[in-house]
Each structure stands twice: as structure tokens, then as C-alpha cells.
Amino acid sequence: MIKLLSVAIFAALFLESHQRRPSPEEPFYPEPEEPKVCWTKWFDRDNPSGTGDWELLKDLRKENTGKICKYPLYIEAITTDTMTPAISTGQTFYIYNLTQGFVCRNKDQRKGMCRDYKVRFRCLCRN
Numbered sequence: 001m002i003k004l005l006s007v008a009i010f011a012a013l014f015l016e017s018h019q020r021r022p023s024p025e026e027p028f029y030p031e032p033e034e035p036k037v038c039w040t041k042w043f044d045r046d047n048p049s050g051t052g053d054w055e056l057l058k059d060l061r062k063e064n065t066g067k068i069c070k071y072p073l074y075i076e077a078i079t080t081d082t083m084t085p086a087i088s089t090g091q092t093f094y095i096y097n098l099t100q101g102f103v104c105r106n107k108d109q110r111k112g113m114c115r116d117y118k119v120r121f122r123c124l125c126r127n
């Protein structure tokens with residue numbers, strides 16, 4: 001008898017938990033899905049000793065298969081020695097954008113050569 005009663009109670013609880021519907025007192029909130037962003041590692045494939053420092057996205061992709069997402073959200077370039085942001089060095093850049101990557105040509109500088117830069121990209125994180 002007690003066993004039967006416990007089975008009945010269990011069944012009642014089971015049904016209750018499976019029949020629950022959102023109600024004004026207890027609204028249903030879906031899990032928030034905020035896309036998280038991640039950085040790639042730093043890439044430094046070239047030195048400025050030739051015509052300049054060439055960190056083109058297409059070359060970086062070729063040399064680091066699968067390491068850079070298809071649609072980067074942001075590119076960041078800094079010097080390899082002092083980690084100075086590229087925009088704070090006063091140097092002139094031939095290319096610095098998301099679609100092509102980063103290039104500093106020596107001939108575009110007012111004096112001296114390009115500094116050595118490294119770049120990284122911001123991507124949506126992979127789950």
C-alpha cells in the first residue's frame with residue numbers, strides 16, 4: 001500500500017514537471033546567447049629588412065591553416081619589441097585593415113625603416 005502510494009506520488013510529480021508551462025508568474029526566459037569574441041595568437045611572419053614588414057592576411061592564412069577565422073572583426077598591429085600600437089608609432093602604413101592585413105613599406109617612411117610589427121585578429125569564439 002505504501003509502495004503503491006509512493007508510485008502514485010512519483011507519477012504525479014513526474015507529470016507535473018513535464019506539464020509545466022510558462023505563466024505570467026513564472027515567465028520563460030531563454031538562455032541569453034551573447035556572441036563571445038576571442039583573439040587569435042600574434043602573427044609575425046616578416047621582418048622589415050627587405051622592402052618592408054609584410055603581414056598580409058592571405059599569407060598568414062596560407063601559413064597558419066585554420067588559425068584565422070573567415071570573418072575577422074578587428075585587426076590589431078603592435079611592434080614586436082616594445083608592444084607599441086602601430087597607430088602610435090608615427091609610421092605610415094601601406095595597408096592596415098581587416099580585408100588585407102598589415103603592410104609597412106620602408107619607402108613610405110619619412111626616415112629610417114619600418115619597425116617590426118606583429119598582428120592578431122578578433123573573431124567570434126568557436127564553441
Ligand SMILES: *[C@@H]1O[C@H](CO)[C@@H](O)[C@H](O)[C@H]1NC(C)=O
Nearest residue numbers: 094095096097098099100101
Ligand atoms: C584595405 O587597404 C587597402 C590598401 O590601402 C585598400 O586598397 C582596401 O580597399 C582596404 N580595404 C578596406 C575594406 O578598407
Ligand SMILES: [Ca+2]
Nearest residue numbers: 044046116117
Ligand atoms: Ca613583422
